[in-house]
Amino acid sequence: MQAIIGTDPAEAAQRLSRGELVALPTETVYGLGGHALNLRAVTNIFRAKNRPSFDPLILHQSDTDRIFRYARRVPEGARALAEACWPGPLTLVLERQPTVPDLVTAGLGTVALRVPDHPLTRDVLSRVDFPVAAPSANPFGYVSPVTARHVADQLGDRIDYILDGGACRVGLESTIVTFDGNGQPIVLRKGGTPVEQLEDILQQSVSVRTHGSSRPEAPGMLSRHYSPGVPLTLVERADGSGTAEHAIVRFGSPARNAYEYSLSENGQLEEAAHRLFVTLRSLADAGYREATVEMVPENGLGLAINDRLRRAAR
Incomplete structure (x- = not known):
């Protein structure tokens, strides 16, 4: 049975x-x-995506106070980033409360938390008294969807309802940040919030941890990901013309x-981020x-765009 596509936040909730x-x-x-x-x-999320259970999920809620209920401790830097960036394309990985199931966190002692910036989804989240786990709505390892039709084409027979909110504004997944025992910020995944913006907010340098672990600390850290189904060659400038x-x-x-x-x-990174996944999908x-x-x-956003391209090309 195909998923229903609708626009009703109450039904989604x-x-x-x-x-x-x-x-x-x-x-x-x-x-x-x-x-x-x-x-x-949660089990059905993993099953629908064919996602390995060692890859943790992100929890979503409608505001900072509600999502921080699922963290045991919130460093000062995390609060500063939340105040400046939420709602928005930022995920914080913090020490988790025991109420969060091991299956959500892949057995880790941390949990990924986010407040998304879309009016329909924030409406949905405000109507429920629990966090919503929500990885990207595509089969594991493939290009992330940025329209409701993309979801329907790839997962429409595995899920129940698709809330159609139009095309995604940013088009890249959220940046993921954690903090070490000394409160120092570490980027685990480059994404829709540029590293430079994080450094401006925190007034300090932010380190970036390379991906590739077979047991990732956060979603989107595996070295091979975002497969478009077409072999890609990455270059600085392309010679010749397409055929x-x-x-x-x-x-x-x-x-x-x-x-x-x-x-x-015109060389605008925001536009390139918005078009990236649509273009990769078009190639296939x-x-x-x-x-x-x-x-x-x-x-800026170029760091995240090139990160996705490199992993798509592996």
């Missing part, structure tokens, strides 16, 4: 309360939501023919045998 799976729009990507304290619902078998994805210049795509003709849909993709500058 009721379905979550009953333990059903609901795809939810956020400013980053669509999430596959389930009652985080209901083990059957029916070989697509070219450009940045900072327009597409030259029907076999080329441009993440941003068009049936190209391979694609050459131009990298973007390594600053």
Whole structure:
């Protein structure tokens, strides 16, 4: 049975309360939501995505006070980031409360927490008295969905309801930050909140921990991820023109023919982030045998965009 696509936050909240799976729009990507304290619902999230149980989930709620209930201790830096960035594309990994199931955290002593910035989903979250676990609403390892139709195409027969909130504004997953025992901030995943912005808020440098662990500390840390189903070659600048078998994805210049795509003709990183997953998905849909993709500058959102491209190309 195919999932119902609708726009009713009340229905979405009721379905979550009953333990059903609901795809939810956020400013980053669509999430596959389930009652985080209901083990059957959490198990069904892993099953629907074919996601390994060692990969932890992010908990979502409608405001800072409600989501921090699930952390035992909140460092001063975490509170500063929450005040400045929530609601928004930032996830904080903190010491967890024992009420959070081991299945959600992959048995870790920490839990990932977020307040998303989308009016429909915040409405849903305000109606429920539990956190919602919501990884990206796509099969594990594949390109994240940024429209309700993307969700329906890949998971429509495995979930119950898709809340259609239009196209996602940011188009990249949230940045994930944790803190060491001395309260020093560490980025575990680059995403929709640039590292430079975090440093401005905290007034200190922020270290970035490389991914690739077979037992990740947070979602999105595996070295191979975001597969578009087409072999990618990453370059600084692409020579030649696209063909029916070989697509070219450009940045900072327009597409030259029907076999080329441009993440941003004017070189705008925000536009490139917004278009990234849609473009990668288009490559597979068009049936190209391979694609050459131009990298973007390594600053701001460019760090997260290039991170996704490198993992998609592995």
